[in-house]
Amino acid sequence: MIPSRKKVYVEGSRPDIQVPFAEVELSGGEPPVRLYDTSGPGSDPEEGLPQLRQKWIEERGIDEKCNTQLHYAKKGMITPEMEFVAIREGLQPEFVRDEIAAGRAILPNNINHPESEPMIIGKNFLVKINANIGTSAVSDSIADEVEKLTWATQWGGDTVMDLSTGKHIHATREHIIRNSAVPIGTVPLYQALEKVNGDPTKLNWEVYRETIIEQAEQGVDYMTVHAGVLLSYVPLAANRVTGIVSRGGSIMAAWCLAHHEESFLYTHYRELCEIFAKYDIAFSLGDGLRPGSIADANDEAQFAELRTLGELTKIAWEYDVQVMVEGPGHVPMHKIKENVDLQQEICQEAPFYTLGPLTTDVAPAYDHITSAIGAAMIGWFGTAMLCYVTPKEHLGLPNRDDVKEGVIAYKIAAHAADLAKGHPKAQEWDDALSKARFEFRWEDQFNLSLDPQRAREYHDETLPAEPAKTA
Amino acid sequence: MIPSRKKVYVEGSRPDIQVPFAEVELSGGEPPVRLYDTSGPGSDPEEGLPQLRQKWIEERGIDEKCNTQLHYAKKGMITPEMEFVAIREGLQPEFVRDEIAAGRAILPNNINHPESEPMIIGKNFLVKINANIGTSAVSDSIADEVEKLTWATQWGGDTVMDLSTGKHIHATREHIIRNSAVPIGTVPLYQALEKVNGDPTKLNWEVYRETIIEQAEQGVDYMTVHAGVLLSYVPLAANRVTGIVSRGGSIMAAWCLAHHEESFLYTHYRELCEIFAKYDIAFSLGDGLRPGSIADANDEAQFAELRTLGELTKIAWEYDVQVMVEGPGHVPMHKIKENVDLQQEICQEAPFYTLGPLTTDVAPAYDHITSAIGAAMIGWFGTAMLCYVTPKEHLGLPNRDDVKEGVIAYKIAAHAADLAKGHPKAQEWDDALSKARFEFRWEDQFNLSLDPQRAREYHDETLPAEPAKTA
Numbered sequence: 031m032i033p034s035r036k037k038v039y040v041e042g043s044r045p046d047i048q049v050p051f052a053e054v055e056l057s058g059g060e061p062p063v064r065l066y067d068t069s070g071p072g073s074d075p076e077e078g079l080p081q082l083r084q085k086w087i088e089e090r091g092i093d094e095k096c097n098t099q100l101h102y103a104k105k106g107m108i109t110p111e112m113e114f115v116a117i118r119e120g121l122q123p124e125f126v127r128d129e130i131a132a133g134r135a136i137l138p139n140n141i142n143h144p145e146s147e148p149m150i151i152g153k154n155f156l157v158k159i160n161a162n163i164g165t166s167a168v169s170d171s172i173a174d175e176v177e178k179l180t181w182a183t184q185w186g187g188d189t190v191m192d193l194s195t196g197k198h199i200h201a202t203r204e205h206i207i208r209n210s211a212v213p214i215g216t217v218p219l220y221q222a223l224e225k226v227n228g229d230p231t232k233l234n235w236e237v238y239r240e241t242i243i244e245q246a247e248q249g250v251d252y253m254t255v256h257a258g259v260l261l262s263y264v265p266l267a268a269n270r271v272t273g274i275v276s277r278g279g280s281i282m283a284a285w286c287l288a289h290h291e292e293s294f295l296y297t298h299y300r301e302l303c304e305i306f307a308k309y310d311i312a313f314s315l316g317d318g319l320r321p322g323s324i325a326d327a328n329d330e331a332q333f334a335e336l337r338t339l340g341e342l343t344k345i346a347w348e349y350d351v352q353v354m355v356e357g358p359g360h361v362p363m364h365k366i367k368e369n370v371d372l373q374q375e376i377c378q379e380a381p382f383y384t385l386g387p388l389t390t391d392v393a394p395a396y397d398h399i400t401s402a403i404g405a406a407m408i409g410w411f412g413t414a415m416l417c418y419v420t421p422k423e424h425l426g427l428p429n430r431d432d433v434k435e436g437v438i439a440y441k442i443a444a445h446a447a448d449l450a451k452g453h454p455k456a457q458e459w460d461d462a463l464s465k466a467r468f469e470f471r472w473e474d475q476f477n478l479s480l481d482p483q484r485a486r487e488y489h490d491e492t493l494p495a496e497p498a499k500t501a
Numbered sequence: 502m503i504p505s506r507k508k509v510y511v512e513g514s515r516p517d518i519q520v521p522f523a524e525v526e527l528s529g530g531e532p533p534v535r536l537y538d539t540s541g542p543g544s545d546p547e548e549g550l551p552q553l554r555q556k557w558i559e560e561r562g563i564d565e566k567c568n569t570q571l572h573y574a575k576k577g578m579i580t581p582e583m584e585f586v587a588i589r590e591g592l593q594p595e596f597v598r599d600e601i602a603a604g605r606a607i608l609p610n611n612i613n614h615p616e617s618e619p620m621i622i623g624k625n626f627l628v629k630i631n632a633n634i635g636t637s638a639v640s641d642s643i644a645d646e647v648e649k650l651t652w653a654t655q656w657g658g659d660t661v662m663d664l665s666t667g668k669h670i671h672a673t674r675e676h677i678i679r680n681s682a683v684p685i686g687t688v689p690l691y692q693a694l695e696k697v698n699g700d701p702t703k704l705n706w707e708v709y710r711e712t713i714i715e716q717a718e719q720g721v722d723y724m725t726v727h728a729g730v731l732l733s734y735v736p737l738a739a740n741r742v743t744g745i746v747s748r749g750g751s752i753m754a755a756w757c758l759a760h761h762e763e764s765f766l767y768t769h770y771r772e773l774c775e776i777f778a779k780y781d782i783a784f785s786l787g788d789g790l791r792p793g794s795i796a797d798a799n800d801e802a803q804f805a806e807l808r809t810l811g812e813l814t815k816i817a818w819e820y821d822v823q824v825m826v827e828g829p830g831h832v833p834m835h836k837i838k839e840n841v842d843l844q845q846e847i848c849q850e851a852p853f854y855t856l857g858p859l860t861t862d863v864a865p866a867y868d869h870i871t872s873a874i875g876a877a878m879i880g881w882f883g884t885a886m887l888c889y890v891t892p893k894e895h896l897g898l899p900n901r902d903d904v905k906e907g908v909i910a911y912k913i914a915a916h917a918a919d920l921a922k923g924h925p926k927a928q929e930w931d932d933a934l935s936k937a938r939f940e941f942r943w944e945d946q947f948n949l950s951l952d953p954q955r956a957r958e959y960h961d962e963t964l965p966a967e968p969a970k971t972a
Contacts, residue, residue: 271932272939323935324920324928360935363881363921389877389917391931391938393909394946395955399870400913403877406860410834424938424946425956426963438864442871446860449795450834457795460862461742464794464831467862467895468743475865475895484866485896492897 031069032184034477038064042113046085049117050147056466056474063462063478066118066156068183070147070211075176078208081144086110096307097141101350103131111137111148118148119155120455129154133343134379135414136252136352138189138213138312143249147211149188151354151381151414153374156453157444158415159186160215160383161437163428164193165202172202176209178433183212185437186480188415189251191215195224203248213251215314218242219278230281231288235298242302246309254278254356255302256316257295258338261286263319266331272322275359279318299342303349312352314383315339320359324391327361328368340376353377354414357384360391366404370411381414388419397423398439405440409447416440441480502540503655505948509535513584517556520588521618527937527945534933534949537589537627539654541618541682546647549679550616557581558612567778568612572821574602582608582619589619590626591926600625604814605850606885607723607823609660609684609783614720618682620659622825622852622885624845627924628915629886630657631686631854632908634899635664636673643673647680649904654683656908657951659886660723662686666695674719684722686785689713690749701752702759706769713773717780725749725827726773727787728766729809732757734790737802743793746830750789770813774820783823785854786810791830795862798832799839811847824848825885828855831862837875841882852885859890868894869910876911880918887911912951 031037035052042049052067073079086109090097102109108123112130115137116123129135135152151158161182163175179190189212194202199221207214219233222241226232245253256278264283267274274280282293295302306313319335321327339355346353355377357369366387373382386401387408393400401419409416420428420436428436448456459478466474472489479485502508506523513520523538544550557580561568573580579594583601586608587594600606606623622629632653634646650661660683665673670692678685690704693712697703716724727749735754738745745751753764766773777784790806792798810826817824826848828840837858844853857872858879864871872890880887891899891907899907919927930949937945943960950956 272935275939322939324931325935363877363917364923390913390920391935392916392949393913393951394934395950395952395959396909396913399873399910400917402870403874403914403917406834406874407878422959422963425959426961429962438867439870442861442864442867443874445863446834446871446874449861452835460795463865464743464796464862468746468793478863479866480864481866488866488893488896490897491900492893 031072032482034482035065037067040117042110042117044110047110047114049114054477056462056471058469058471058474060462060465060474063459065459068186068188068212070183073209075173075205075209079145079211082147083111083139084144087141087144092141096350098307098310098350098352099130099137099139100133100352103127104350111139114148115150119150126150132379133347133353134381136312136354136381138251138352140246140249140251140309140311142247142309143207143214143251145208145211146213146251149213151383153381153412153414155414157409157413157447158188159437159440159444160189160191160415160417161187161433162191162193162417163433165196165198172198172205175202176205178430179206179210181430182433182437185434186441187212187437189213189215193217193220195220199224200244203245207249214249215252215254216245216250217254217278217316218245219256219281221245223281230284233281233285235294238294239301242305246305246311250311252312252314252354254314254316255295256282256318257293257299257342258315258335259283259286259293259318260296260338261290261292263331263334266334267319270329270331271325274319275322276316276318276320278316279320282318299345303346303351306351307349310352312354313346315342315353315355317356317358320357320385321361323360324362327358328365332358333372336373336376340378343377343380354381354383357382357413358387359385361387361389361404363389363404363407366407367411370408370413374412382412383415383417384408384413385417386419394424395421397421398436402439402443405443406446409444410450416444438480502543503953505953506536508538511588513581513588515581518581518585518588520585525948527933527942529940529942529945531933531936531945534930536930539657539659539683541654544680546644546676546680550682552615553618554582554610555615558615563612565779567821569778569781569821569823570601570608570610571604571823574598575821582610585619586621590621597621603850604818604824605852607783607825607852609722609823611717611720611722611780611782613718613780614678614685614722616679616682617684617722620684622854624852624883624885626885628880628884628918629659630908630911630915631660631662631886631888632658632904633662633664633888634904636667636669643669643676646673647676649901650677650681652901653904653908656905657912658683658908660684660686664688664691666691670695671715674716678720685720686723686725687716687721688725688749688787689716690727690752692716694752701755704752704756706765709765710772713776717776717782721782723783723785723825725785725787726766727753727789728764728770728813729786729806730754730757730764730789731767731809732761732763734802734805737805738790741800741802742796745790746793747787747789747791749787750791753789770816774817774822777817777822778820781823783825784817786813786824786826788827788829791828791856792832794831795833798829799836803829804843807844807847811849814848814851825852825854828853828884829858830856832858832860832875834860834875834878837878838882841879841884845883853883854886854888855879855884856888857890865895866892868892869907873910873914876914877917880915881921887915909951
């Protein structure tokens with residue numbers, strides 16, 4: 031929790047629905063401002079968080095086949111999770127249920143991750159952001175990754191993807207999930223690849239399925255599955271400036287070419303749906319052929335895959351599995367809107383989840399900025415969640431400072447999009463801060479800032495005297 | 502000049518037209534890439550720069566009344582300045598002349614600033630950026646400001662505004678202009694106010710006129726004039742969340758209210774035009790009623806002033822004086838396009854020059870990012886120059902690092918806009934860098950970056966070994 035903010039809870043229709051907000055108290059007789067709060071209740075990393083949702087899950091009873099929020103929503107139920115989300119967003123529970131039932135929003139929460147505070151991803155809600163963390167062969171400390179999780183959610187990360195690839199991949203993930211109040215996403219293909227010693231051609235459905243179940247049991251809330259990289263699409267990337275840049279996409283393309291067979295993720299997709307339905311894991315349908323440069327944006331490789339992702343979305347819905355669809359990447363501004371419009375049309379309004387996009391390739395070390403521009407725009411146009419990009423993108427692994435810079439840049443993009451979309455509660459925050467600024471209530475201005483500490487520091491550098499802040 | 506770039510010159514139709522580019526040599530048999538270069542020839546700050554344009558000015562002869570590039574363009578002349586700009590932008594000299602003649606572009610260069618390398622501001626050219634520097638009562642060192650000028654133009658500042666308000670305002674400006682290869686802008690009202698001991702009600706046309714001539718003689722290339730803040734508009738800002746936030750706007754509003762008279766800048770505007778015509782100073786028509794918050798964007802106060810700026814644009818053109826028009830400020834994304842469309846309509850396509858705009862108010866200390874989002878979009882929509890915002894905006898005075906962060910964020914915004922506008926040469930840069938990235942030519946990727954040193958540093962933090970860069 032950011033200092034100078036106070037955690038408050040709003041109770042729902044039953045006493046165990048307690049929705050957190052970060053309250054900022056103001057001077058000058060102004061009413062306090064309540065902000066959406068992703069920081070979680072806090073925990074001893076070795077103990078893990080309390081199991082907030084356990085009772086709700088048990089009350090419903092665990093079905094052998096399907097336990098998804100989509101399933102309940104279609105039946106007309108308003109689950110405690112949906113009510114929690116409604117209070118969080120300032121909307122009606124019926125609206126939340128209907129958006130989930132229509133597939134326009136997802137509420138990702140594996141039944142084995144009862145520690146999570148429910149949140150929703152959909153274009154008619156606040157724009158969400160994801161932060162990637164993860165150990166690697168170069169750097170792997172479990173404590174560091176749990177610390178990064180806490181850090182990312184303190185600054186506003188709505189979900190966290192654990193992209194670990196190091197030695198202690200299972201244990202790292204276990205610690206992350208047990209300490210996470212936000213949904214956790216993974217790319218199971220990365221772990222499956224380690225199980226076959228890094229050789230993509232050795233992958234097969236069995237090792238992948240085993241990995242999925244291992245992660246499902248731990249409580250992963252959504253998984254990126256690159257099932258849209260079909261054998262026939264691989265040649266479409268041949269004449270690109272930057273070929274295939276998605277790691278998952280490259281792995282599956284290598285597999286398809288080596289075996290000259292259709293992707294096992296595609297041919298076994300219905301089995302995946304059965305597993306996902308049981309645990310209530312949401313699909314994040316990966317865009318393995320996303321463009322890796324301005325030159326490759328919106329090309330046939332990208333859109334061919336998108337059409338397949340539309341087909342896979344419909345199949346997932348047959349199983350009442352929640353789905354979102356991943357998008358690019360690198361796109362110049364004038365080609366951004368087409369991405370959302372096409373995805374929404376082809377995938378029948380399933381939530382869109384994009385990486386940036388970066389609006390130019392020329393600024394490595396500043397790609398949190400090149401991509402915040404694209405992210406704000408694509409959020410306004412209807413993208414439901416934005417995957418952050420840190421200053422280290424293309425260059426190295428993000429450290430603690432990089433994670434913060436990435437999250438802040440993306441909170442800016444998401445909030446700018448909320449304002450442009452006209453989310454009913456978004457502008458209150460801006461108005462409160464601007465009013466404080468105009469009235470020289472400096473402390474209020476700092477406390478309302480996305481980053482109170484830095485705002486205060488920058489002010490004090492040139493105008494350190496206390497009178498200058500209260501004048 | 503950024504290390505790893507080599508300054509090269511392209512000669513025009515006469516040997517004294519030497520247009521600078523920053524050339525990046527590449528490995529792997531790739532051709533070198535030439536980038537637009539604002540860094541200037543370099544100088545001893547005490548000596549000043551060579552007088553590149555002096556001969557061109559003398560050849561034309563100095564007219565008693567009018568020496569503007571607009572005047573020459575209307576007569577059908579292609580000046581050496583226009584040819585210089587054409588080579589710099591990769592366009593035809595006739596096109597440059599015609600855009601200036603139509604008032605759609607300006608080539609700001611006071612005849613008393615012969616050190617400047619000609620550049621052009623107009624929607625059919627590369628999007629330009631301005632960096633503000635300046636001493637203040639809190640901090641004033643001439644050497645620091647000259648150093649900031651050099652620093653800002655090294656990173657890509659196309660013009661610099663000297664907003665100094667300290668004791669040595671005349672001497673500071675003199676050093677800045679004599680050492681500047683880019684056009685220098687000022688807000689003469691600030692100095693005029695100091696001449697009346699900071700009391701806005703004591704201002705009058707005589708002290709303002711004297712200040713204009715003082716600065717004109719020194720060689721200021723464009724001046725912000727808040728002549729659109731009319732007496733009748735002041736009450737329109739009364740019910741705003743953030744009232745009048747422009748310093749120039751506040752000063753003129755205070756004057757109008759105290760005297761209950763029409764603004765002396767408005768009533769003496771034709772006299773100003775006569776002075777500007779003689780020196781070839783360009784108007785930057787100030788938006789004294791620009792919105793200071795999301796809540797106040799696109800309101801009647803703002804657009805009433807804009808209509809007056811349209812009227813003043815036409816009057817300036819009667820005198821063959823070059824004009825650009827300033828714009829906001831703080832604007833949510835969905836209201837940005839209306840700003841450009843209205844300004845272009847009302848001001849008959851005179852170049853638009855905007856501050857950001859910031860797309861949310863909630864992130865002080867990160868307003869280079871909140872505003873880079875708006876700047877990129879407004880640049881794409883047709884804004885010709887973007888005034889940078891540093892991380893210190895609203896909080897304090899920018900230091901050297903802040904200036905760099907602001908310039909880089911705005912180079913990103915401007916270049917993203919150039920890509921989206923489809924400027925014929927913009928994408929070459931992205932393609933060269935992306936190709937280097939895909940082929941693991943790390944050194945080429947670094948050298949092509951907006952900030953080669955930081956890109957290299959970030960890479961080396963996690964992957965320091967040389968083989969990782971040449972693999």
